[in-house]
Amino acid sequence: MSKIFKNYPEIMDELEDVKKIMKKSIRSSEKYFDEAISPMINNGGKLLRPGFLVLSGKFGDYEKDRFNNLAAVIELLHMATLVHDDIIDESNLRRNTESIQSKYGKEYAVYTGDYLFSQCLIMLSEYDYDRENLKNISKVISKICLGEIKQFNFRYATNMNFRKYVRVASGKTAALFSLSLFVGAKESKCEESITKTFAKIGYNIGMAFQIIDDLLDYKGDNKSLGKEAQRDLIKGYYTLPLIFAINEDKNDGIKSILNKDMLDNNDIEKIIKLVNKYEGVKKARNVAKKYTFRAYDNIEKLPECKWKNVIKEIAKGLLERKY
C-alpha cells in the first residue's frame, strides 16, 4: 500500500476503499484478465493519482462512493497506460511483479489495456459526473497518448533538449497529476479559482515527480547503480540529467558514445561518469525543485484547512524521495 500517504489515515482509508472498487471493477467472464490485473492492484504502486483526487476532494463536499469510484477510474486509467507502455518498452517487470506483456504476451497486453479503458468508461457512466470533468478526463487520455508517442519518436535523438523533454513529461505524467487534483476539486464543487489552482499544483508536482523519477535512474543505491539508466540509454530514452550533461560537454564525448551502434557496459559506465562530471543530476534536481517551489506558491493560494499543509508535505516528500 502507498507509503506516501501513510501518515494520513483518513486518506489511507479512502484508498483502501478505492482498491476494493478497482478489484471489483476488473472482474469479468475472462478469468485471465482478473489473474493478470490483480497483482498490479495488490502490489499497489504509490496510488498517488487517486490520493491526490481524494485530497482535493476534501476541500469541498466529499461524497464517498461517488469520489472513490472516480479515484479508482483515475488509477485504472493510469494502469491501462502502464500495461500498454510495457508492450512498447518490452519491460519485464512492473510493480515488482512480472509485467503482463512478459507473462501473457503482447497480444494479451493490448486487450488487457483496452479492457481497463472500457471498465473506466463503464465506471464513469455509473455516476452523473460533471460534464466538464468527463471532457477533461478524455483530453488528458489524449495528452498521455501524445506524450508517449512523442517520447517514442524522440528516441536516440542526441539533439533532445529541455523543451522537448518538458513536452514529453508534461503529456505522459504532469497532465494526469494535474487532472487528479482538478477533478477532485471540481467534483466537490470548489469554486473555479480553486479548481484552477489545483490544476497548476498538480502540473508542477507532476513535472517534479517525472524529473525525480528520471534522475533517480542515474543515482540508485550501490546495488542497482545505473541499472535503470542503462535500460533507458539502451532504449534511446534520453532524460534530463543526460540532456544537461550533453549541453555542457563541449567535446561531444557523450554524443560520440551515444552514436555507437550498440552500447556495452563500459559505454554506459562512461556516460554515467560524464553525466556526473557535468552535474547533470544536480541540475535536473534543481529544475525539480523549481517546479516544487511553484507548486508551494500555488498551494499558498488554497483556502485554509487541515489538508492544505498535507498537500505541501506530500509535494516535499516526493521531491526528497529516494525510491
Place this chain on the structure above:
Amino acid sequence: MSKIFKNYPEIMDELEDVKKIMKKSIRSSEKYFDEAISPMINNGGKLLRPGFLVLSGKFGDYEKDRFNNLAAVIELLHMATLVHDDIIDESNLRRNTESIQSKYGKEYAVYTGDYLFSQCLIMLSEYDYDRENLKNISKVISKICLGEIKQFNFRYATNMNFRKYVRVASGKTAALFSLSLFVGAKESKCEESITKTFAKIGYNIGMAFQIIDDLLDYKGDNKSLGKEAQRDLIKGYYTLPLIFAINEDKNDGIKSILNKDMLDNNDIEKIIKLVNKYEGVKKARNVAKKYTFRAYDNIEKLPECKWKNVIKEIAKGLLERKY
C-alpha cells in the same frame, strides 16, 4: 464510400458528413497520427455501423450535428479495435491499404488505437448524450475486448464448437451492430419497446454479418480462392464452416491435418475440399439466413415509415453479398 447505402441518398449525405467529422477529430499535434489514420477513413470500409445509427435515428427526432457526431464515434471506436486487432493478427492489409502496425510498427499501432479511443471520449463529452447510451457504449467496448480475447484464447482448439463461435461473434461483431441501432433510436427518443427491438435487429444482423464474413473466406473468386481461409487456418481461427465440417467428419480427417505443426498449401487445399465435401459453407449460410430471418421478424415490429423497408433491404443485401 459505402456501397451498402448507395441507393439511399439521404443516408449517404449523412455519412459524408460523418466522414468529415471523423477526419476533423483525428487532427493532433502528432503529424503521423493523421497520416496513419486518414487512409483508413478515406478508404472507407462499409460504414455500416454509423449507417445503422443514422437509420434508426431517422425513426425519431434526428438532430443532425448531435447524431452525426455520435455516428462518427461509433465508427472511430470500430477503427480503434481494428488497429489493435491488426497488431494481434500481424495483418499487413486493412481496407486495401497497408495496416498501421505493418507501416509504422506495433508500438505505433498501440498508441494510435489508444488515441482513437481517447478522441471518441472527447467527442462523447461534447454533447449531452443520454446517460444510458454512454453506459451502453462503454459496456459494448468491454464486450468487444472480451470477444476478441476469447477468439484469441480459442485459437488452434479443434474442439471449437458452435456455442463458442457464437460467443466470439456476438462479442466482437454483433454487440456493436446492436449498439449502433439501439443508440440511434434511443438518442432520437424512440420509445423503449422500439429501442429494444432495434437492439435485437442489430444483434441478428451482426451475427449474420460475421457468419457471412467467415464463410466468404472459404469461397472467394477464383483468384483469391481460399487465401483468406488459409490465413485464418494458419493463425488458428476456426470459423463456422470449418466447425460444421469437423462435426460431420467422423474419420477426423480434418482434425488430423489441423493437428500438424505446420500447415502447407497442400494441407490447406485438403481442408478446404473437406469443408466443401461436408457442406460447411452451406450449413453456415443457413445459420446466417436464420439470423437474418429473425432480424426480418423484428423489423416487422417497427412502426411504419419509409425507413423500415430500407433496413430490411440492407439486411437482405448483407446476407447476399459476395465481398
